[in-house]
Amino acid sequence: MPELRKDPITGRWVIIATDRAKRPVDFVREKVEIRGSGFCPFCYGNESKTPPEIQAYRPDGSPKDSPGWSLRVVPNKFPALGIEGTLNRQGEGLYDKMNGIGAHEVIIETPDHKATMATMPVSQVESVLWAYRDRIIDLKKDRRFRYILIFKNHGEAAGASLEHTHSQLIALPVIPKRVQEELDGSREYYHYKERCIFCDIIRQEQDSGVRVIAENEDFISLSPFAPRFPFEMWITPKVHQSAFVESSKTEFERLAFMLKDMLQRLDKTLDRPAYNFVVHTSPVPENAHDYYHWHIEIMPKLTKLAGFEWGTGFYINPTPPEEAAKFLREAAIPAPVPVPA
Ligand SMILES: [Zn+2]
Numbered sequence: 409m410p411e412l413r414k415d416p417i418t419g420r421w422v423i424i425a426t427d428r429a430k431r432p433v434d435f436v437r438e439k440v441e442i443r444g445s446g447f448c449p450f451c452y453g454n455e456s457k458t459p460p461e462i463q464a465y466r467p468d469g470s471p472k473d474s475p476g477w478s479l480r481v482v483p484n485k486f487p488a489l490g491i492e493g494t495l496n497r498q499g500e501g502l503y504d505k506m507n508g509i510g511a512h513e514v515i516i517e518t519p520d521h522k523a524t525m526a527t528m529p530v531s532q533v534e535s536v537l538w539a540y541r542d543r544i545i546d547l548k549k550d551r552r553f554r555y556i557l558i559f560k561n562h563g564e565a566a567g568a569s570l571e572h573t574h575s576q577l578i579a580l581p582v583i584p585k586r587v588q589e590e591l592d593g594s595r596e597y598y599h600y601k602e603r604c605i606f607c608d609i610i611r612q613e614q615d616s617g618v619r620v621i622a623e624n625e626d627f628i629s630l631s632p633f634a635p636r637f638p639f640e641m642w643i644t645p646k647v648h649q650s651a652f653v654e655s656s657k658t659e660f661e662r663l664a665f666m667l668k669d670m671l672q673r674l675d676k677t678l679d680r681p682a683y684n685f686v687v688h689t690s691p692v693p694e695n696a697h698d699y700y701h702w703h704i705e706i707m708p709k710l711t712k713l714a715g716f717e718w719g720t721g722f723y724i725n726p727t728p729p730e731e732a733a734k735f736l737r738e739a740a741i742p743a744p745v746p747v748p749a
Pocket residue numbers: 448449450451520521572
């Protein structure tokens with residue numbers, strides 16, 4: 409019998425297949441391969457083919473828009489939103505509209521065309537996290553923006569148009585609906601219980617252990633109770649923190665380790681799937697929410713959404729999270745030492 413499960417934060421329902429649950433080998437799709445053929449605007453020497461850089465890490469002190477960088481942030485050449493102008497919020501009868509103001513940036517994570525976030529050194533993953541932080545802190549100063557979303561599309565099936573590894577940032581003049589649902593749900597829980605729902609989830613998951621994938625001193629990674637997608641995982645700080653930018657140097661080191669580790673396990677378990685991840689953090693300007701707890705959601709691209717999902721907002725997930733967590737635990741690199749019977 410399939411099971412209907414409700415996400416305790418957003419109230420979203422999912423249908424979890426329990427009979428004939430899909431194992432990693434049951435997902436037939438193309439693996440993400442980096443071919444390295446053709447022109448790449450993100451490689452050394454092609455800096456003039458992107459818009460001028462906003463920020464770069466240049467250990468050798470080389471000039472702007474030239475090789476020598478270890479990480480580069482540039483505006484998106486085809487931005488979803490424009491940076492110049494005023495919002496001009498208006499009503500048209502009962503309808504609301506405003507100008508499409510926002511920032512759309514690309515974080516080129518490494519000059520190495522062949523690297524992925526799963527294969528690059530942990531120190532480079534950490535640099536990427538620092539770049540996220542730097543850009544969020546800078547864009548927060550712009551009073552037009554209410555939310556700054558960091559996300560990553562890995563592989564063509566997940567929406568990446570260039571194979572050279574990169575993340576994106578979009579600063580928005582409104583709080584996105586997905587985030588608003590999480591904010592509303594966690595605020596309601598907080599008013600009722602005077603506790604953070606994410607902190608409560610972490611404690612309960614640590615007690616039961618069935619959906620825990622890995623833990624280090626500061627971070628935990630989980631298969632959520634009601635995941636929309638097979639092998640979906642969340643990484644979150646174990647101690648309450650509402651905003652990504654509040655993390656310390658050691659926390660970023662441990663997060664980099666955890667993120668790389670989880671992406672390596674995905675590659676190993678599902679043979680290099682396409683995936684998306686998003687960083688959900690509290691909106692600007694008010695950062696210090698007692699009730700919201702930042703996290704990263706990683707969603708491998710294994711299933712297609714169809715009429716039922718679009719028509720209902722339900723999701724059908726063919727792999728119970730308890731099984732996904734077990735596969736991902738066993739994919740630890742190096743392999744966990746088997747416990748003697
Ligand atoms: Zn490249």
